[in-house]
Amino acid sequence: MIDPNDPLDLQVVKQSKIIDALIDRIERSHKVDGTAYSLFQSAIALQAEVWEKTRDLEEALDTLGRASGELETAYKVQERVQKNLADVMVAMEGGFALFSEERLQVCNSLFKQLLPDVEPLIQPGLGFDDFLAAVSASKYVISQGNGRWHSPPDRPGTRRFSSFIIALRGDRWYQLSHRQTSSDNIAVLLTEVTQIVRENRREKKRLIEDQAHFLQAAFDHLSLGICTFSSEGELLVRNERFGELLGVPLPLLKKGVGMQRIVEYVERHEILDRRGRRSTYPGWFKAILRGNTVQERVRRQDGVRLDLQTHSLPDDCFLVTLRDVTAETEVAEMLEQRVRERTAELTEANRMLQIQSAEQFKTEDALRQAKEAAEAAHASKTRFLAAASHDLLQPINAAKLYISTLGEIVDQGQAKETVERLGRSFSSIETLLHALLDISRLDSSGVEFNITSFCMEEPLRALEEDLSTLAAQKGIELKFVPSSRWVSSDRRYLMRCIGNLAVNAIQYTETGRVLVGCRLKGTRLSVEVWDTGIGISEADQKRIFDEFTRVRDTRSGSGVGLGLSIVERACRHLGHEVRLMSKPERGSMFAIEVPLVTSPEGSDLCRKPVAVDASAHHGPLDLIVMVIENDADVLHAMTQRLDSWGASVLAATSTETALDLMAEIGTPPDIILADYQLDGTDTGVRAIRALRAAGGSQTPAIVISAKNSKALMRLGQEGAFSVLKKPVNLPRLRALIDWKTRREMT
Structure with a gap:
C-alpha cells in the first residue's frame, strides 16, 4: 500500500490514513460484537498490529529524517556551486554560455550584452543554432562571406568544436568558440581579440612598408631601369635608373602619372631616334592585356642603345624595364664586322684553296699517273725478269754443260785450271742472276710462296754437299748438324736464305770453322749459322740487310751484297724471325726461327731419307x-x-x-x-x-x-x-x- 519510491511526506500521509482506518474499524467492530471475550481478542490483535505499524512508522520517519538531511546538504552544495559558477562567470573577461541539450541554460552578462539587438533573445531555453543565426544576422556584425555560421554536424564518436572571428562595427573583434563537453553540453566562449587584430594589422602594415622600402632600395641599386604601372596605366613604382636611361625629368615620374603622358613627352622631345618609323607604343597595351611580352631595341639621340621590355603582372598591372645595351651592341657590331671581314678572308682563302686544290688535284693526278707508270714499269720489269729468266739462264746452263764436259776432256794442268776458273766465273754469274731474280720476285706484290711441311734433314744435307767445295777451296771447316724435325715454310726460299747465310759465313771467315745447326725453341726451330769470321759492329748490324751492302771486302768474296737483303725480304714475307749476334773479330751468329709441325705419319721426327748419292755413277748410263x-x-x-x-x-x-x-x-x-x-x-x-x-x-x-x-x-x-x-x-x-x-x- 505504501510505495517505498514515493516521497517521505507522501509515505507519512498514507500511513496516517491507514492508522485512522484501523482505529475506525476497531470502533465499528465493538458495536457489532458485544461479547467481552471477542472484544479482548480484538484488542490484543489490534494492539499487536498497532505496535508493528508504529515500529514501521518510526523506521520510516528515521529514514525520512536522514534523507531530508542529505537533501538539505545537496541543496546547500548546489547553491554553493551555482554561486561559485556565477562568481566565475562574472569574473571571466570574456562571454560564457552553457547549452544543455542544444538549449541555453546559463550565461554571463558579457555574453548577453555583446550585441544589443540579440540581447532580448538571450534567455534560458534559446536554441544553439538559433543563437548562431541571430549573431550572424546582427546589424552590429560586419558581414563576412555568406554572413552565417553553422555548427559542424554531429559525427559518431567525435565532439563538435568550432572557432571563428566576429568583426563588429567600431573596429572591434571577437573570437567565438564552442566546444561539446563530455556530458554532451555545449560551452560557448566569446573572447575579445581586438588588440591582437590591431597589433597584427600594424605589424603587417610595417612589414609591407619595410618590404616596399627594401624593394625600392633594391630597385634603386639595379642597373636596369624599372617602372611598374597599374591596369589603368598609372605609374606605381619606379627607380631612378629608369628616368636616367629614358631621359625623362623626375617630376614626370611621380606615382599616379599616366604612361600616356610619359610616352607623349618622349615623342614630343624626340628622345628616341625613330628614324621615320611610326610609334609602336599604342600596340603595347593590347599585347600586355593578352599576356604577351613586348621587347624592342631603341636608340637615343646621343647614341645610347636601350633594350625596352614590358612584362605583365597580376591584377592586369605591367612592368617596363630599360637596359643599357650600348656596349653589347657595339661589341656585337664589332663582332659582326669581324665576322664579315673574316668571312671575306675565308671566302678569299677558300677561293685560293680551291685553286690550290685544283692544282693539287692536277699534281696528285700526275703523281698518280707517275705512280701507275712506275708500278706498271715495276710490274713490267718483274714480268720481264720472270719471262727472261729462262732465256737468261739458258746460255749459262749450256756453258756449264760445256765446261763440265771440257773439264773431263782436258787433262793438262794449265788448261784444266783455266777450265776450273771458267766454271767458277759462270757459277758467280749464276749466283748473281739468281739473286737479282729473287729480289725482283720478293719486291713484286704478287710474289708466290709454296708453304709445305717438310723435314729439315734432307735439304740441309743437300746444302752441305753444295757448299762443301766452296769451304774446301778456302780451307774452312764446314760442319752441318741436320735436324730430323718437321717445319712449315717455303722450302725453296728457306733453303735459299740458309744457303745465303752459310755462303756469307764462309766468305767472311779467313780461318776457323762454320757451323750450321738447329736448336729447339718452344714451338719453333731455330736454324743457326755460326762462324769465327771478322764479325759485325753494332753500327753495321743495322745496315747489312740493305741491298748491295758489304761490311768489308774480302779476298775471296765475290758477292755484291744481295744475300742478306734476300734473307730479310723472304723471312718477312714468310713470317720468320731473323736474329743476329756478332762481335768484331770474334765471329757472328745468324738465326732463322721456323714453326714446327707434325709429320704426316703423326711424329715430330722424319724418317731417314733414301740417300741419293750424287757421286754414285761409276758405270755407264746404259739408258x-x-x-x-x-x-x-x-x-x-x-x-x-x-x-x-x-x-x-x-x-x-x-x-x-x-x-x-x-x-x-x-x-x-x-x-x-x-x-x-x-x-x-x-x-x-x-x-x-x-x-x-x-x-x-x-x-x-x-x-x-x-x-x-x-x-x-x-x-x-x-x-x-x-x-x-x-x-x-x-x-x-x-x-x-x-x-x-x-x-x-x-
Missing part, C-alpha cells in the same frame, strides 16, 4: 734418254754430256719431234728430260704427257726449268715427274736419273 730442248746450244751441250755418261740420247726440239723419234725407234725411252718452256705454247709437261700416252707407259721424267712456281711443283706432284732448276747441277742430275730409273726397274 735411252729423250732430251727435249728448244735451245740448240743447250740441247747440244746436254746431248754431249749424256753421251759422255754412256747414254743413248734422242734429241728433240718440240713435242711433235719427240713423238716422231719415239715412233722411229718403236719403243718409249727409259727417261725423259724436258725443258719446261718450249717454242710457242709447247711445254715440257705437254711433251711428257704425249710421250707417255703414245708409249702406253708411265715413263720416268724430269722437267728442267728456270721457273720454280707452286703451279709447276703441283703439276710435278700430279704428273709424277721431278723438277730441276736451271742451270742444272750435273752431279745431282746424274744421281736423280739413276734413282728414278733404278726405282722404275725395281
Whole structure:
C-alpha cells in the first residue's frame, strides 16, 4: 500500500490514513460484537498490529529524517556551486554560455550584452543554432562571406568544436568558440581579440612598408631601369635608373602619372631616334592585356642603345624595364664586322684553296699517273725478269754443260785450271742472276710462296754437299748438324736464305770453322749459322740487310751484297724471325726461327731419307734418254754430256719431234728430260704427257726449268715427274736419273 519510491511526506500521509482506518474499524467492530471475550481478542490483535505499524512508522520517519538531511546538504552544495559558477562567470573577461541539450541554460552578462539587438533573445531555453543565426544576422556584425555560421554536424564518436572571428562595427573583434563537453553540453566562449587584430594589422602594415622600402632600395641599386604601372596605366613604382636611361625629368615620374603622358613627352622631345618609323607604343597595351611580352631595341639621340621590355603582372598591372645595351651592341657590331671581314678572308682563302686544290688535284693526278707508270714499269720489269729468266739462264746452263764436259776432256794442268776458273766465273754469274731474280720476285706484290711441311734433314744435307767445295777451296771447316724435325715454310726460299747465310759465313771467315745447326725453341726451330769470321759492329748490324751492302771486302768474296737483303725480304714475307749476334773479330751468329709441325705419319721426327748419292755413277748410263730442248746450244751441250755418261740420247726440239723419234725407234725411252718452256705454247709437261700416252707407259721424267712456281711443283706432284732448276747441277742430275730409273726397274 505504501510505495517505498514515493516521497517521505507522501509515505507519512498514507500511513496516517491507514492508522485512522484501523482505529475506525476497531470502533465499528465493538458495536457489532458485544461479547467481552471477542472484544479482548480484538484488542490484543489490534494492539499487536498497532505496535508493528508504529515500529514501521518510526523506521520510516528515521529514514525520512536522514534523507531530508542529505537533501538539505545537496541543496546547500548546489547553491554553493551555482554561486561559485556565477562568481566565475562574472569574473571571466570574456562571454560564457552553457547549452544543455542544444538549449541555453546559463550565461554571463558579457555574453548577453555583446550585441544589443540579440540581447532580448538571450534567455534560458534559446536554441544553439538559433543563437548562431541571430549573431550572424546582427546589424552590429560586419558581414563576412555568406554572413552565417553553422555548427559542424554531429559525427559518431567525435565532439563538435568550432572557432571563428566576429568583426563588429567600431573596429572591434571577437573570437567565438564552442566546444561539446563530455556530458554532451555545449560551452560557448566569446573572447575579445581586438588588440591582437590591431597589433597584427600594424605589424603587417610595417612589414609591407619595410618590404616596399627594401624593394625600392633594391630597385634603386639595379642597373636596369624599372617602372611598374597599374591596369589603368598609372605609374606605381619606379627607380631612378629608369628616368636616367629614358631621359625623362623626375617630376614626370611621380606615382599616379599616366604612361600616356610619359610616352607623349618622349615623342614630343624626340628622345628616341625613330628614324621615320611610326610609334609602336599604342600596340603595347593590347599585347600586355593578352599576356604577351613586348621587347624592342631603341636608340637615343646621343647614341645610347636601350633594350625596352614590358612584362605583365597580376591584377592586369605591367612592368617596363630599360637596359643599357650600348656596349653589347657595339661589341656585337664589332663582332659582326669581324665576322664579315673574316668571312671575306675565308671566302678569299677558300677561293685560293680551291685553286690550290685544283692544282693539287692536277699534281696528285700526275703523281698518280707517275705512280701507275712506275708500278706498271715495276710490274713490267718483274714480268720481264720472270719471262727472261729462262732465256737468261739458258746460255749459262749450256756453258756449264760445256765446261763440265771440257773439264773431263782436258787433262793438262794449265788448261784444266783455266777450265776450273771458267766454271767458277759462270757459277758467280749464276749466283748473281739468281739473286737479282729473287729480289725482283720478293719486291713484286704478287710474289708466290709454296708453304709445305717438310723435314729439315734432307735439304740441309743437300746444302752441305753444295757448299762443301766452296769451304774446301778456302780451307774452312764446314760442319752441318741436320735436324730430323718437321717445319712449315717455303722450302725453296728457306733453303735459299740458309744457303745465303752459310755462303756469307764462309766468305767472311779467313780461318776457323762454320757451323750450321738447329736448336729447339718452344714451338719453333731455330736454324743457326755460326762462324769465327771478322764479325759485325753494332753500327753495321743495322745496315747489312740493305741491298748491295758489304761490311768489308774480302779476298775471296765475290758477292755484291744481295744475300742478306734476300734473307730479310723472304723471312718477312714468310713470317720468320731473323736474329743476329756478332762481335768484331770474334765471329757472328745468324738465326732463322721456323714453326714446327707434325709429320704426316703423326711424329715430330722424319724418317731417314733414301740417300741419293750424287757421286754414285761409276758405270755407264746404259739408258735411252729423250732430251727435249728448244735451245740448240743447250740441247747440244746436254746431248754431249749424256753421251759422255754412256747414254743413248734422242734429241728433240718440240713435242711433235719427240713423238716422231719415239715412233722411229718403236719403243718409249727409259727417261725423259724436258725443258719446261718450249717454242710457242709447247711445254715440257705437254711433251711428257704425249710421250707417255703414245708409249702406253708411265715413263720416268724430269722437267728442267728456270721457273720454280707452286703451279709447276703441283703439276710435278700430279704428273709424277721431278723438277730441276736451271742451270742444272750435273752431279745431282746424274744421281736423280739413276734413282728414278733404278726405282722404275725395281
